[in-house]
Amino acid sequence: MRKTLAAAAAGxxxxxxxxxxARRRLGRLRLRRxxxxxxxxxxxxxxxxxxxxxLFASAGDSRQQLxxxxxxxxxxxxASTLGAMKGVLMKIGQMASYVDDGLSPAARRALSRLQxxxxxxxxxxxxxxxxxxxxxxxxxxxARWDGEPIAAASIGQVHRAITHDGRAVAVKVQYPGIAETMxxxxxxxxxxxxxxxxxxxxxDVDALITELRDxxxxxxxxxxxxxxxxxxxxxxxxxxxxxxxRIIDGLSTRRVVTSELSDGARFAELxxxxxxxxxxxxxxxxxxxxxxxxxxxxxxxxxHPGNYLFHGGGRVTFLDFGLVKHFTLAELQPxxxxxxxxxxxxxxxxxxxxxxxxxxxxPHAPLSTEMIVDHLGVFYAxxxxxxxxxxxxxxxxxxxxxxxDLRSPVAGYVSxxxxxxxxxxxxxxxxxxxxxxxxxxxxxAIAEEIxxxxxxxxxxxxxxxxxxxxxxxxxxxxx
Amino acid sequence: MGTDAYADAxxxxxxxxxxxxxxxxxxxADDGFFGPASxxxxxxxxxxxxxxxxxxxxxxxxxxxxxxxxDQHSDWRRDPVGRLAAxxxxxxxxxxxxRAAAEHAxxxxxxxxxxVHGTDPVTGRPYAASDPALLLWVHATLVDSTVVACExxxxxxxxxxxxxxxxxxxVAAELVGIPAxxxxxxxxxxxxxxxxxxxxxxxxxxxxxxxxxxxxxxGLDPDIAxxxxxxxxxxxxAMPEWxxxxxxxxxxxxxxxxxxAEIRQALGVLDVVFLGEPGVLExxxxxxxRMRAAQHA
Numbered sequence: 001m002r003k004t005l006a007a008a009a010a011g012x013x014x015x016x017x018x019x020x021x022a023r024r025r026l027g028r029l030r031l032r033r034x035x036x037x038x039x040x041x042x043x044x045x046x047x048x049x050x051x052x053x054x055l056f057a058s059a060g061d062s063r064q065q066l067x068x069x070x071x072x073x074x075x076x077x078x079a080s081t082l083g084a085m086k087g088v089l090m091k092i093g094q095m096a097s098y099v100d101d102g103l104s105p106a107a108r109r110a111l112s113r114l115q116x117x118x119x120x121x122x123x124x125x126x127x128x129x130x131x132x133x134x135x136x137x138x139x140x141x142x143a144r145w146d147g148e149p150i151a152a153a154s155i156g157q158v159h160r161a162i163t164h165d166g167r168a169v170a171v172k173v174q175y176p177g178i179a180e181t182m183x184x185x186x187x188x189x190x191x192x193x194x195x196x197x198x199x200x201x202x203x204d205v206d207a208l209i210t211e212l213r214d215x216x217x218x219x220x221x222x223x224x225x226x227x228x229x230x231x232x233x234x235x236x237x238x239x240x241x242x243x244x245x246r247i248i249d250g251l252s253t254r255r256v257v258t259s260e261l262s263d264g265a266r267f268a269e270l271x272x273x274x275x276x277x278x279x280x281x282x283x284x285x286x287x288x289x290x291x292x293x294x295x296x297x298x299x300x301x302x303x304h305p306g307n308y309l310f311h312g313g314g315r316v317t318f319l320d321f322g323l324v325k326h327f328t329l330a331e332l333q334p335x336x337x338x339x340x341x342x343x344x345x346x347x348x349x350x351x352x353x354x355x356x357x358x359x360x361x362x363p364h365a366p367l368s369t370e371m372i373v374d375h376l377g378v379f380y381a382x383x384x385x386x387x388x389x390x391x392x393x394x395x396x397x398x399x400x401x402x403x404x405d406l407r408s409p410v411a412g413y414v415s416x417x418x419x420x421x422x423x424x425x426x427x428x429x430x431x432x433x434x435x436x437x438x439x440x441x442x443x444x445a446i447a448e449e450i451x452x453x454x455x456x457x458x459x460x461x462x463x464x465x466x467x468x469x470x471x472x473x474x475x476x477x478x479x
Numbered sequence: 480m481g482t483d484a485y486a487d488a489x490x491x492x493x494x495x496x497x498x499x500x501x502x503x504x505x506x507x508a509d510d511g512f513f514g515p516a517s518x519x520x521x522x523x524x525x526x527x528x529x530x531x532x533x534x535x536x537x538x539x540x541x542x543x544x545x546x547x548x549x550d551q552h553s554d555w556r557r558d559p560v561g562r563l564a565a566x567x568x569x570x571x572x573x574x575x576x577x578r579a580a581a582e583h584a585x586x587x588x589x590x591x592x593x594x595v596h597g598t599d600p601v602t603g604r605p606y607a608a609s610d611p612a613l614l615l616w617v618h619a620t621l622v623d624s625t626v627v628a629c630e631x632x633x634x635x636x637x638x639x640x641x642x643x644x645x646x647x648x649x650v651a652a653e654l655v656g657i658p659a660x661x662x663x664x665x666x667x668x669x670x671x672x673x674x675x676x677x678x679x680x681x682x683x684x685x686x687x688x689x690x691x692x693x694x695x696x697x698g699l700d701p702d703i704a705x706x707x708x709x710x711x712x713x714x715x716x717a718m719p720e721w722x723x724x725x726x727x728x729x730x731x732x733x734x735x736x737x738x739x740a741e742i743r744q745a746l747g748v749l750d751v752v753f754l755g756e757p758g759v760l761e762x763x764x765x766x767x768x769r770m771r772a773a774q775h776a
Contacts, residue, residue: 067764069768069771070764070767070768076634080634083743083747084526084743084744084746084747084750085744085745085747085748085751086747086750086751089747089748089751105756106755110567110751110752110754110755111751111755113754113755113759113760114751114754114755116760117754117760117763184740185744185747188740188741188744189743190741191706191745194706195705195748323717359673385774396653410766434537
């Protein structure tokens with residue numbers, strides 16, 4: 001479990017394009033005993049496998065082989081499947097799934113089996129949730145309702161339906177009673193602390209638990225997700241390659257969220273497409289991550305491969321906004337300062353100062369600036385120099401290894417302020433995804449387009465199209 | 480206080496899981512002695528099972544003759560985990576196996592019991608493991624513990640289901656060699672029987688050793704060492720007051736709803752650890768599918 005936290009909910013984190021984070025007093029972790037089976041024991045970097053972070057194990061999609069023959073029929077079935085801490089462990093497992101190379105084999109097995117152990121709701125049970133949320137049985141709330149779920153979702157499942165005004169929609173329905181149970185389980189801080197035991201000072205563990213609690217509680221309330229999706233759908237309205245399905249307001253509540261239905265190729269299919277298609281898809285994902293961060297001040301902390309649909313020509317539909325973190329401009333400033341000083345101004349001293357100011361690095365650490373840049377530079381490797389560069393599985397893997405490298409003398413002096421913890425997903429999730437695609441682009445040039453402190457002209461055809469879109473947005477805003 | 484040493488508990492989860500998995504049949508010839516519609520199957524899969532097992536062992540150990548038989552003839556001190564795994568395996572085979580598998584396992588146990596006899600060093604009384612009186616004690620405490628643990632930490636058992644469960648389990652008693660006429664057939668009868676045995680119970684040094692091992696297993700897998708305290712508290716909270724007194728445990732604090740929830744959460748974590756062992760999920764699904772089919776039949 002330790003490493004879950006280390007890797008997933010919090011712990012350590014550095015983000016590319018601007019931000020480097022690492023863990024505090026990691027060295028002590030190795031000495032501590034934890035839940036061996038569930039622990040995310042922070043092991044020395046060298047012991048991390050050389051393979052790229054695996055993206056698919058224990059991710060929600062395996063439940064696609066939905067065991068309808070074992071469908072949950074009552075709220076009691078749900079409670080015995082996901083109650084008593086199991087839903088919380090499953091959530092932690094999902095969050096850690098990006099980095100399961102860092103999990104002990106026993107932990108990976110237990111968490112992925114847990115995920116496999118959750119069957120879908122029966123048609124009747126799901127219909128009951130819809131009726132209690134929308135006030136009408138699904139056959140009346142919608143013009144057509146498909147009682148057979150099409151996918152597993154975070155503590156729920158997705159049904160297809162057609163609205164009375166003829167729109168095809170995806171309806172995510174939450175397991176009944178589970179939000180209350182999981183909220184109560186998250187209150188058992190003492191058990192979570194024992195499970196998570198991440199860092200030495202208990203205060204830090206509690207901060208991690210708080211972050212985990214906040215994120216999971218947010219995810220349990222689908223209205224949050226709807227709000228996030230609404231915001232980003234509005235922001236990207238008319239974008240040439242980024243598509244975000246619209247939320248259907250009247251049919252979305254705390255436990256049910258209805259959005260436009262999208263269809264497209266899954267990530268696994270994309271792997272079989274020509275490299276140029278894969279590069280374009282990667283460019284879109286990259287633009288989405290950093291435009292959302294720097295302009296919408298929002299970061300989707302769930303870059304799971306199941307959350308994309310691919311349509312060719314770089315067009316990508318983004319799904320699942322249950323885990324979005326919003327930033328203030330003040331929170332983003334240090335990240336920009338760090339990227340700017342290291343990559344643009346080439347001022348290592350200023351980079352170091354920016355990290356200290358933001359709380360990532362202990363001030364006056366007895367380290368040379370060169371050592372710091374050397375250690376943390378790997379997280380910026382794709383954007384430090386202009387020119388086309390391929391993100392390989394090896395690079396993604398090196399990032400993860402460095403992330404968990406406790407042996408470096410630098411590791412003892414870095415930590416991640418809580419509000420940036422989620423950004424580690426850039427390093428642990430986004431790069432893994434792009435590495436899986438062996439995506440090539442001039443990432444630095446794209447970053448320069450997006451960095452508010454550079455705002456370079458478009459560097460690719462997609463950039464051109466984006467510029468036109470931005471101009472249209474501005475015009476529309478003025479009108 | 481205990482007297483003799485015992486080995487540690489390493490591998491408890493893995494070996495119990497392997498025993499369980501191999502006892503749940505993939506292709507049974509029949510539904511066995513209970514069947515998928517039985518209360519026995521339902522309670523057997525309850526989250527509280529581990530508390531039931533722990534409580535049963537702790538209470539069983541207070542019978543000097545039963546404890547002497549275990550202590551003098553079984554290899555529990557040398558291989559406590561193996562001993563527990565063998566018991567889990569037997570119970571799962573009798574519950575979920577087909578009739579042939581259950582009868583085969585029971586015949587083996589009866590054969591072993593026939594060789595177990597001696598004299599209890601504490602009371603000086605002779606004992607034999609095939610003595611129906613001793614077997615009934617072991618049987619009754621397990622049945623009682625299952626109901627109590629479910630009530631406290633699992634899915635509560637309706638009184639009618641409790642009676643049905645006690646009656647269903649008569650066949651398990653018969654399998655180990657207890658005449659059906661001696662076996663209580665409802666909850667009230669079960670509790671009357673337990674009270675009747677009470678005067679002969681005491682905490683012998685061997686019982687204290689066994690309890691010390693169960694409550695604080697040395698060398699427990701680190702995965703479960705972190706949560707064993709909660710599991711132990713659950714078992715202690717489920718024990719009868721007289722048993723706590725005999726062991727010299729102070730009265731446990733009242734089981735508040737909050738503490739009960741915490742123990743359930745620890746049981747859930749343990750369950751996830753167990754689920755991570757090879758074959759456990761599949762074995763559970765085999766059982767669930769058969770129960771589902773019976774329910775819809």
